[in-house]
Structures are given as structure tokens and as C-alpha cells.
Amino acid sequence: MELDLEDGTQLWFVDQRTFGHLLVAELVPTPDGGPGGYGSPLPALPEPAAHIARDPLDPTLDRAALARRLRAKRTEVKRALLDQSLVSGIGNIYADEALWRARLHPRRATDKLTQRAAVEVLAAAEDVMREALAVGGTSFDALYVDVEGASGWFARSLDAYGREGEPCRRCGGLMRREAFMGRSSTFCPTCQRPPRTPRP
Numbered sequence: 720m721e722l723d724l725e726d727g728t729q730l731w732f733v734d735q736r737t738f739g740h741l742l743v744a745e746l747v748p749t750p751d752g753g754p755g756g757y758g759s760p761l762p763a764l765p766e767p768a769a770h771i772a773r774d775p776l777d778p779t780l781d782r783a784a785l786a787r788r789l790r791a792k793r794t795e796v797k798r799a800l801l802d803q804s805l806v807s808g809i810g811n812i813y814a815d816e817a818l819w820r821a822r823l824h825p826r827r828a829t830d831k832l833t834q835r836a837a838v839e840v841l842a843a844a845e846d847v848m849r850e851a852l853a854v855g856g857t858s859f860d861a862l863y864v865d866v867e868g869a870s871g872w873f874a875r876s877l878d879a880y881g882r883e884g885e886p887c888r889r890c891g892g893l894m895r896r897e898a899f900m901g902r903s904s905t906f907c908p909t910c911q912r913p914p915r916t917p918r919p
């Protein structure tokens with residue numbers, strides 16, 4: 720789709736995955752009073768997107784405050800990382816990578832984490848996302864390409880996701896995969912000790 724704006728600017732909407740749409744929406748204030756996003760200093764968000772939290776790469780994100788909110792939840796750490804109302808942009812692959820780097824088992828209870836551990840896993844998620852972005856994301860499929868037509872080479876350097884049965888790159892133990900929320904978690908059972916009393 721192509722829109723011609725009044726000042727002569729052209730806006731192109733190119734949706735490779737065909738999940739997207741365009742709409743005009745009301746603005747509502749951001750919960751933390753910070754800017755709504757890149758390109759505008761306004762502390763406002765489109766109403767349909769207002770429930771989506773800041774992502775780890777957002778320069779306005781307060782990581783320590785986010786870590787406290789994560790620890791206030793009574794859930795498992797991987798579920799919290801995937802909760803878009805808490806922090807957005809971390810998908811299944813990036814969550815597994817961040818948890819492996821921070822040596823946290825995906826089922827660890829959020830309310831039992833130290834502030835330091837919570838900050839560490841959020842920082843790891845940010846690092847993973849930065850590294851992935853620098854090389855073009857994780858998607859292999861030839862359909863999912865960047866603006867230059869290149870597919871995601873980052874997937875070749877993953878440490879956790881997709882490495883079930885392979886040796887952990889840190890300790891050499893075998894990586895394990897468990898079912899999780901209709902998908903799976905891949906982790907090192909040695910580096911990422913399971914919780915003693917998992918949540919039901």
C-alpha cells in the first residue's frame with residue numbers, strides 16, 4: 720500500500736508476513752510519562768497499542784524498575800519475559816537465549832529472584848536482541864527478509880534455542896528441551912538449575 724501525504728511525503732506499507740494492517744487511532748498517555756516511541760517526543764501512544772509495554776531496546780526503559788515489576792509477579796521467569804504487558808519484543812527464541820546467558824532455568828519463580836538476577840536476565844535479553852538486529856534477526860525462511868533481502872543469519876549463532884541434545888557451549892553438558900506454553904524451552908540442566916519447588 721502507498722499513501723501520498725500533503726507535504727509530498729510518501730508512506731509505503733510493505734507487509735511481508737501479511738499479519739499487519741494500518742489504522743488511524745486515538746492517542747492515550749503513556750503509563751510512565753515517557754515518549755511514546757521513536758519519531759515523536761509526545762508522551763502518548765495509539766490506544767490499540769497502549770497495553771504493550773516498552774521493549775528492552777527502548778532508550779526510555781528503566782531496567783531496574785522493570786526488574787522490580789517482574790519480581791512482583793507470581794509466575795515463572797520465562798512466562799514473565801514473554802508477557803507483552805510487562806516487557807515487549809522478547810519472543811520464545813530470545814527468551815531461551817537470555818535465560819541461558821543469565822543461567823536461569825525457565826521455570827524459576829519470579830518472586831524468588833534477586834533484583835540482581837532479574838536485572839541480569841533483562842540485560843541479557845537486550846544484548847541478544849542487539850546482536851540479532853545487527854546481523855538481521857533470527858528468521859531463516861526466505862520469505863522473512865530484511866529491507867536488503869537478506870534472511871536471519873543470527874539463528875546460526877544461537878546458544879540455546881534449537882540445540883536439544885547438543886553440548887552446552889559453556890559446560891559441555893547436553894542441552895534439554897521441555898514443552899512450554901504450546902512451544903518449547905531449550906536449556907542446559909547443569910548451568911540452569913531447575914527450581915526445587917516448581918509452580919504447579
Ligand SMILES: [Zn+2]
Pocket residue numbers: 887888889890891892907908909910911
Ligand atoms: Zn551448561
